[in-house]
Amino acid sequence: MSAQAPVLETAGIRPVRRSGFLGRTAVRVAVIAITAIWSLPTVGLLISSFRSNAAVRSSGWWDAILHPFESAQWTVNNYLSVLNADGLAGSFVNSLVVTIPSVVIPITMAAFAAYAFAWMRFRGRSILFAIVVGMLVVPLQMSLVPILRLYLEIDLTGTFLGTWLAHTGFGLPLATYLLYNYISQLPGDLFESAAIDGASHFQIFRRIVVPLSVPALASFAIFQFLWIWNDLLIALVYLGTNAEVAVLPARLNELVGTKGEAWHLLTAGAFVTMVVPLVVFLALQRYFVRGIVTGSVKG
């Protein structure tokens, strides 16, 4: 990947700016305006989630910014209410249960497959690889009905296992493709000398390939994590809205249906669903950007 994205590294060579003070100010004003517009919806959500029901109903959230010290309007009860009464705390755990294996399983399988496709010789290699890459084209909608029928038959609907397997299957083409691109670029000499020293393929994979592939593994992991944590479609089709298994997006969608005008609760609920992806994103932004720049082909 580092070979594919040298663009990130040349950031130091900036062309000379000829524009004067006026031009620079105009650019700055434009950037500030755009960032303000882009942040406005989220800021409104965050502020409203900490305001009481009465306050949210009687005035716009921008009023709260104008009168920040009217302490009567502020509250954390919205959060307590959605977490307990509306069951978002349970859904939060469900989301973790669904997401973590759904990230780890496909990455592990894809890494093994990518190594074999890149560095092992066997019959059917190119045709199998073509099938894997070809599956990038297939939207997951194509699988919804047959897999649902299969799951109904073997009683896998509404189970975590069924959801892990579905996310694994749907995540594999992109994972294998991206990891292949990375692993096939690793220096072959390294493997050859390890093999001469008596290392098996499995040892080479575990001791050399995996450690060297950490950047690629990390960026795909973040991708897949955000995608699964935020997924609604698969969660609705295979896992359902039963409170025992429902994940956060499914639960939040239910809230929209049942409490469409209770904005103090909806805003708090939405923020509960957003907090983990936002933290992950802000903490690992660099990996995320690298992953996006190098492989923007989610199927």
Add this chain to the structure above:
Amino acid sequence: MTAISPVARRIPTSIGNLASPAALLGAAALFWVAFEFLRDQAGLARLFATVYDLVGLDASAEALLQYGLDPVQGKLILAVLAIAIGIGGVWLLFVGMNGAVDLLGLRVRERIRPYIFIGPAVVMLSIFLVFPAAATVYASLTDGGGWVENYGRTFEDPEFWIAIRNNVLWLVLGTGGSVVIGLAVAALTDRIKREALAKTFIFLPLAISMVGAAVIWRFMYAWRPPGETQIGVVNAAITGLGNEAIPFIQTPTLNTFALIVIMIWLQTGFAMVVLSAALKGVSAEVLEAARMDGANELQLFFRVVVPMISGTLLTVATTISIAILKVFDIVYVMTGGKFESEVIANRMFTEMFVFRDFGQASSLAVILFVAVIPLMVLNIRNLRRQGIGA
């Protein structure tokens, strides 16, 4: 790579020979536990009851079966087990299979090993994508009254044509909006000091789920009857300017535009990041040369920079287009496809889940697939030309 010293192969001792079948058995046991007991909390309670039973705690087992697990405790145990199985199970599977192959004869094992490495991925892909895709095409042709009826009824349905019209609107405005704004922001932030900070704000919505975004924007578009205080930003601005508040969600066609704005808000950060990286790849010498020739900054941008990053522009546009063609969550949560805001993916979900008409749902999936193919081919081919990819 195939010339691996046979000496190393003999190193696995008797323990090693036992370890691999043990790992395989372990993996099988873990998946069995997952299949049998991790369906829900009642299943988990059964698992614990079985364990208690085995160690002779009959009374505890009884109680568990009767009252179930404490919900919070059950959840947390489930979470830990799930993670252990997810991570441990798949590793054990590979370790076990690899070790099992080592027990075979020297010549056979190196021929089989590659299939062990690709096996799980290929099997999962076949089960979840290859066969289902074929089955969906087949179902769209044979389910119910056959293909004439499935596709015929799809094409007769006025909602379908509304969905097609809306998908085209989404495609043109959503993709166009995201790419144009993304490019503008990338070009502008390229010229300021706090570039990374400014970009973070534009980029942030990318981490937000479409359901979350739908809630955020329902609040933005919130509508109150005339005379009441408008608490949504958009309608507050409209009434502030002396106009009448608009119920965005319920107003046909306008609602589609309102939904597209959400997608642009989500996707612009993606376009910006990729295009920004491409902009930084434009060499300073080329820019200097163009300036020497007397090009002003605007000419420079549109005549020199944009053509140089056209490959990346195409990648970004096709990637966003594919995401937009499959857009489901936003429409599902915001309008449910009502008020003429239908799109194909939501139509399909409705046919599948509300009407249970699998034939219709399958034909809609195939139509979506056919629409995605050219974009995806364009995308992959373009990535290859840029030297990214196989």
